[in-house]
Amino acid sequence: MKKKSLLFLFMSVLLLMVACSEADQGSGDDVEQDDSASNGETTIRVAWWGNQERHDMTLEAIELFESINPDIKVQPEYTGWDGYWERLNTQAAGNNLPDVIAMDNSYLNEYNSNDLLVDLAPLINDGSINLADVDDVYQEINHDGDRVLAVASGANALALVYNVEMLEEYGVNLGPGYTYEDLYQINLKIKQAKEEAGEEYLGYDFANAEYELFNNYARQNGMSFYNAEGNGLGFEESTLVEYFEWVQSMVVDGAAPSHDIMMSYIEGGNSMVQEGTSAMQTAASNQIIGIAQGTEYELDLAILPSLDGQHANFIRPSMSFSITQHSQHQEAAAKFIDFMTNNLEANEILQAERGVPISAAVREHLSDKVPESVQKTFDFLELVADYTTEADPIAPPGETEVRGAFSRIIESLKYDQITPEEAASQFIQQAEAVLN
């Protein structure tokens, strides 16, 4: 009796295990069959981050791609920005990265230095990825010596998004040449006038981009955030102190809102400029498209403030596509990147939402087919081209952590818990500990 029940137990456990592994095997086979069944069809996985709009447009473009290339199936993997890199990092650890991944400037070096990216130069040279219509300025950042690590899927530049009517009303002009000090005065002036009229005005919205703005500030001083070797910082402490003084005075004197107010807007997914409680904010130029959708106000883009007559803007990929070393189908992956870069119809679907298209032919084709706010980003990049200096080298590995440290110091500064001098020396110490 006992023996029998034991045997039964044993058999059932065995059966269960076999069943499990069978199921695994089965699903594995299915995929393989999918691959080979319909005469040599390949499947590539493509990953990107974004919001629902971007997902919808990209999925539509993928459908078009599949109809043009019936032998390639695209398996999309998309999430929001939060969680995108966590997911990719774990896939990288498991040798299971998608074939094509959306790449951000701040992760490029990390992925490159760990040998996860395919050199695209041969694919570009043999024409698989056609960059004939692309000006070098758009691709500068994606190079590592002769190697090409990514193809930009759109370009932008750091900018100010402002409310056109509100600035006119207060007689403010943000044409090239205005200064950091002007931003301070302008916002205090508007605030005073608004408050006298009984309206709420929060001031300049840093939009959590103090780090990026300092990048520009350092460049305006002829320095850079990171040194050329990528093992330390590239600016002087006194420069950082000056910048911190400016940020702190903005917040403490009321020309910009406190940190928690700023964050509550960002986390809530809306902005002060949309709401009319701020006249201007820092933003990547392509962000004007999203901001404009949520407001009745007319918005426009201005280049960043000048410093002693110096401008140091640079045009950068707002995001790029890379092919990973784990890809078994690099040709198909290259085809996909080429399609996203050059296909006119695809770019009509994508609406330049990832930034200004890098192909001149695409830009020309789109110019009368996109909404006004998108057109403004095209115009802005042309304007900004006159005020640029050479792009910085790609940020070193550890940039995420340095940026984290910068944000925390900025937070203490804005809460007025630390002096600019202390903040600068603390930050430099922390950043160097990470980079060395």
Place this chain on the structure above:
Amino acid sequence: MTKRKNVTASLTLESARTKHDNWSGFLSISPWLIGFILLILGPMIASLYLSFTDYNLLSSPNWVGLENYRNLFSDARFLKSLEVTFKFVFISVPLKLIFALALAMLFNTGRKGSSFFSAVYYIPSIIGGSVAIAVVWKQLFGRQGAITQILSALNITDTNLIGNPNTALFVLILLVIWQFGSPMIIFLAGLRQVPAELYEAASVDGASKIRQFFSITLPMLTPVIFFNLVMQTISGFMTFTQSYLITGGGPLDETLFYAVYLYETAFEYLRMGYASAMAWVLLIVIAAITFLFFLTSKYWVFYQSEGGR
């Protein structure tokens, strides 16, 4: 002679049977056992190894010996996260237990509907750890949230409690206290175990309700209190969701729970080795505190079955 033979035979049979029993025992628990080995023991050993390495997830780990552990204690944010977590645990756990006990007493009176209400009050604990509640909490206490509006209408304060470094932690503590359901249910079961004759005898002797609470209820409940204290302290140290979703560890790191910093280190800064070391330090801290509780328990926990020893 035959007798002796029989004995040996039955002995061998006996040992064979024990062997069989062991196998069937292992087999019956094998689903759990396999899960334990693959999902808990394996990763634990891996993380112990990784804690002695420099590992960024993207390339293979490098052995660095004790460096991660040494660096921890000069890491200001690590110390800050310890401070925040201790503060959180030592404020929230006692308050939660007091609250749970008070409600359990209320529902133990056997009034009409008390079982219905004890079920209702359990609901926050089921959904309380969820993402949805965290988001609701964030909305309620946020800049334009209902609670912020009410407080400012009552002229108590008009700051955004989540954004204020001095109050953010307390918003999270409040959320955790609100999830008093599971200790409450356990208290309720404990209260029902207290023999009614003790109360009868006490009332005959003229003891007041308050006296009865302190002299009968509380001592009889100490094993349950002890259990709840240990469980809640352990889960308190591992709290993650509330801080990660509501405050993201901010403002000014005032709600940087240990688990949040660990997560940030591992998955945002890709310092897996360092994060593994943190995980082991947390394990040691929790084990030490639990051990302390057990050490002190003999002075205050009353086990009826041991005749009060």
